[in-house]
Amino acid sequence: MSPDSVDATSPMVEELYRELRRLASGYLRRERARSVQATELVHEAYLRLLKDKHPQWQSRTHFLAIAAISMRRLLVERARARSAAKRGGEQVQVTLDEGLLATRAQSFDLVALDRALVDLARLDPQQARIIELRFFGGMTVEETADVLSVSPATVKRHWTIAKAWLLRELQGGSSA
């Protein structure tokens, strides 16, 4: 099975999703004031599952390709749950990490990014997949090219224009 043919409903995605979620909450319990980077989590999950000698993982890139989908789902769901909690008027005592990100390098929310990616997939599914693999899966250009069986140059080209398109979508949404 080629890694790219894995979709979001695959049992492997589900399994990884649960593993990542467990790891994430473990991290956050142990070190309250710390945030967890997606790549860190994915890496730890990989080492863990490697120990189990999981037969399904054909390679590291195969694993990462699936982890990207799980990671996207995990982060978007958590962001959505937190914004729902805020709207519901619940007392939110903790300030959340999207905020931390916003003050550093990103000022967009993951839910909006997720939505924009769905739209992008309608125009060019491969571009959306490249964003998913690179941003959520933390894969390099070469690894992404390997997974999608295209040249690194193609990945770079798609990455460039997809980023411009997404940025416009996100900024257009927030300034209205």
Added chain:
Amino acid sequence: MTTMNPDRWAEANRLFHAALERTPQDRAAFLDEACADDEQLRDEVRSLLAFHEEADRFLDTPPADGVREGQMVGPYQLIREVGKGGMGVVYLAEDTRLGRMVAFKALPAAWAGDAERRERLRHEARAAAMLSHPGVATIYALEEIENQLYLVSEFVRGETLRDELQHGRLPLSVVVETGLGLAEALAAAHDRGIVHRDLKPENILRTMDGRVKIVDFGVAGLGSSPDRSPSPGTPAYMSPEQRHGGRVDFRSDLYALGIVLHELACGAHPFASSDVRAVLDVPGPLEAALEAVIARCLAEDPAERYQFTHDVVTDLKSACQRPTAVSAPAGPSASLPSTGVASALWWWQFHQIFITAGYGVLLYFLWMTRPWSASQVGQSLFFVAVVGALGAGILRVHLWFTLRSFPADWFGQRKRAGIWIRLADATLGITALTAGVIYGTGHPRAAALFVGSAVGILVAFTIIEPATTRAASRQFGKRENHSRSGFRR
């Protein structure tokens, strides 16, 4: 893009990359030639190229998940998110060096990397920071912490005009007053050569006392640089010269002011309807004066707009002072809602009179029970209550009278008086409670009465009054609209 489909997207991709291979100077000509008969495609590629410049570090940092409590950014302790603006997330933060609360805003990451823009931003922020006017949220600092720019400014508690517009248009007298506040603030800025560049309802806050405050002076408009088109600013509020990359001066702000005032008065953006006048075409002195101001602000050619922001102030002031300016229905009887006793405005009036009468009863009991307490305590309680009851009673009767006689002023008056009435109510509640506690042992029945009234005041204060006032305001707004559409016919 509404007409974008996979095929057109592939074409846009091809042109985008072909354009990227050319020098920035050659790109426009290349695109003009390549999309000779397809303007939409050209605009799409151009816009993507503009965003490509900004997207440099976008998505470079991996996403993270986690919690943090009161993160520190430099000397600023973030307290909570208070909103998302056009430029990014806004936090309430504490400046730990000075111990004051500030609005803390992270500017888009790309801005820090753009040396020219950063310089311009610094220049503008320096100018805007000199500006001190009650109608402007003062800029405290432009900070650069770990390669990221942050704008620190006065924290304003209140709703944006965009929030207010969610409930529909505002009463005309409020629009004129708001316009006056905005024009005065703009005049103060324009006197110092500071231009806002991105005036819109999202950037205007109304504070608890009903005043307006403009935020992000001078820096908001820097989101777009003139050499990049189409710009990522707020096109709906841009003047023609701004949209076309022309010279932007204070008259662009006046154009935006015209749009904002129109939106407040009519509940809709002027160009949502094909004809500006069609929406505001209502006879009546206030309407005519406001309409004239708006029309002049909205002139396509900056030379035909006001040439002096103080003239806008003067015109709006004279609109306010016209004796016939009150666009109210003819007489007091006509000002009352026709829907009968159950209407919200009736309840609101009933509430005012009932509570005022209640003050009298409370005073009477405090007077009667005065001798029960040791020495001067009863006396003091009575006098505190007199002060509270007089204050709140006078204001309540004043509001009631305003509603019946000068309905146009009611909305503004109510906003202004609200806080004082609540303060006086709180005083009365505390007095009644104190009386209840003091008389508790000797006179349990009287004590129960006092505690009961304290609870009553508390309930009226926290639940009943806000509800009736909200309902009355809504009905009042509707009635104003009604009476205006009545005029039109």
